[in-house]
Amino acid sequence: MMRQIGAIAFNTFKGAVHERLFYNLLIFAIVMVTGSILVASLTLGEQSKIIMDMGLASHNLFGMLIAVFLGTGLISGEIERRTIHTVLSKPVGRTTFLMGKYAGLLLTLFTNTVAITATLYVVLALHPKIDPYVKGDMLTYVEPRLLLAIYMTFLELMLLSAVALLFSTFTTATLATVFSLSTYAIGHLSGTIMTMSSKRVSLATRLLVQGVHYLFPNFSQFDIKNQVVHGVAVTPAYFGYTTGYAILYLTLLLLIASTIFSRRDLG
Amino acid sequence: MPAIECTGLTKTYSVGLKKHVALDHLDFQVQEGEVFGFLGPNGAGKTTTIKLLLGLIQPTSGAATIFGHPSHTATARARVGFLPESPYFYDHLTATEFLAFCGRLFGLTSVAIHDATLRLLKQVGLEEAAHTPLRKFSKGMLQRIGIAQALINDPQLVILDEPMSGLDPIGRKDCRDLILQLKQAGKTICFSSHIIPDVEMICDHIAILVKGKLIRMGRVEEILDAHQETLEALFIRETQT
Ligand SMILES: Nc1ncnc2c1ncn2[C@@H]1O[C@H](COP(=O)(O)OP(=O)(O)OP(=O)(O)O)[C@@H](O)[C@H]1O
Ligand SMILES: [Mg+2]
Numbered sequence: 320m321m322r323q324i325g326a327i328a329f330n331t332f333k334g335a336v337h338e339r340l341f342y343n344l345l346i347f348a349i350v351m352v353t354g355s356i357l358v359a360s361l362t363l364g365e366q367s368k369i370i371m372d373m374g375l376a377s378h379n380l381f382g383m384l385i386a387v388f389l390g391t392g393l394i395s396g397e398i399e400r401r402t403i404h405t406v407l408s409k410p411v412g413r414t415t416f417l418m419g420k421y422a423g424l425l426l427t428l429f430t431n432t433v434a435i436t437a438t439l440y441v442v443l444a445l446h447p448k449i450d451p452y453v454k455g456d457m458l459t460y461v462e463p464r465l466l467l468a469i470y471m472t473f474l475e476l477m478l479l480s481a482v483a484l485l486f487s488t489f490t491t492a493t494l495a496t497v498f499s500l501s502t503y504a505i506g507h508l509s510g511t512i513m514t515m516s517s518k519r520v521s522l523a524t525r526l527l528v529q530g531v532h533y534l535f536p537n538f539s540q541f542d543i544k545n546q547v548v549h550g551v552a553v554t555p556a557y558f559g560y561t562t563g564y565a566i567l568y569l570t571l572l573l574l575i576a577s578t579i580f581s582r583r584d585l586g
Numbered sequence: 587m588p589a590i591e592c593t594g595l596t597k598t599y600s601v602g603l604k605k606h607v608a609l610d611h612l613d614f615q616v617q618e619g620e621v622f623g624f625l626g627p628n629g630a631g632k633t634t635t636i637k638l639l640l641g642l643i644q645p646t647s648g649a650a651t652i653f654g655h656p657s658h659t660a661t662a663r664a665r666v667g668f669l670p671e672s673p674y675f676y677d678h679l680t681a682t683e684f685l686a687f688c689g690r691l692f693g694l695t696s697v698a699i700h701d702a703t704l705r706l707l708k709q710v711g712l713e714e715a716a717h718t719p720l721r722k723f724s725k726g727m728l729q730r731i732g733i734a735q736a737l738i739n740d741p742q743l744v745i746l747d748e749p750m751s752g753l754d755p756i757g758r759k760d761c762r763d764l765i766l767q768l769k770q771a772g773k774t775i776c777f778s779s780h781i782i783p784d785v786e787m788i789c790d791h792i793a794i795l796v797k798g799k800l801i802r803m804g805r806v807e808e809i810l811d812a813h814q815e816t817l818e819a820l821f822i823r824e825t826q827t
Pocket of ligand 1: 586599600601606608626627628629630631632633634635671
């Protein structure tokens, strides 16, 4: 079963890197990260912070786009093109297939993450050499804590991929994209809305907002970009809690996806 | 134990609010070692039956087994090879990569995959296209690679949905020869086709399906002896009434 998951994951990854969408997004992200050096050189002082800000934001944004746009096509694409008949007519279980597709998407996102992270560090290391107003040598601005923010964003992308995959098991790619983007937006904003609406609204509204907040994945808690860039500490307990949250939530999503997909006709 | 057994197999599709009975209480068996031809006009339910056998869709009622295993289980498909109707495969892979992918899904070793790939590409006449991406394949070439992937695991039962469609006359003959070779090697073959002379030439058993119902089933010689006409004439007469 692990070999089957591996074969399907690797094939999914291969298919993704052949897609124009993926490498266009990747190239665009790398251009953004590299281009941040220009934006930074227009400002005075703290150039490295601007580079870090833009780099982390690019990783988040493009990762999100890849997770949603590739994720929502993972199953529906195979059904539309009927490639799924070839795979599932072999001794491959439905859950195995789903895990393989999910692992393939994570592999794609990981590749994207590695490429962006590497570019970001190269840009940070080189910018004192390029910009005569920046002082310091190659290692002055190479901030290892960036990896913590990238790790958290990757957890967020894992969770978002599971959301996209779940929608992909029962609806078309277009609808799944709409649902995933909505879930992402709600999951980012619900916390803010809850704090804002604390006292002055009716109980019913408050309960509704709270319900939405606890039901939808809370995506905003993965965002520690500002803390990292501005040197604010994040406790290990917070990493532990967030990691646990992501794994629990995505396991639940994958279980539901597997239940739906196992019953589905692939005609 | 029969290679294939269907009992009361029924499939209803809902089209809007209406229900459409695609298969209506199908009962049949395919014994090991048989070449079984599945005939019927367009929309008769041949592909639906095959998808049910492979667990790609679920029956509304009734059941199907393959070598005794319920068809929705993965183990039922371990000794099966399948060619889908008008096949389409991952077009980012080359022919060789695709066969390797299929082999891995069956849990074959790299050595076994390598040997089978060489043998099968030769058998279906695709040696020169071994490293061509599938997106550059013609319809007939896709059909050929489809046949090759169906045989990668040296299956005991081979299910082919319209294997001759899209093949040129030589390809059709090669396909007939291949089916007879498989029969000689003791395999069971079940295929659907619209090319009745081919079916008459190579099948020992046939079933004729019309609008989801089996209207005739049996040994080819017996059917022909009883009616004193070609299978084609019989087929046209029986499917039109
Ligand atoms: N997914 C589906 N939804 C609704 N109806 C379907 C679906 N798939 C098949 N049908 C219907 O079921 C019936 C049988 O279709 P099937 O594809 O099994 O026919 P077939 O015998 O393979 O025909 P052909 O010779 O054209 O390949 C048809 O009336 C078809 O319209
Ligand atoms: Mg058909």
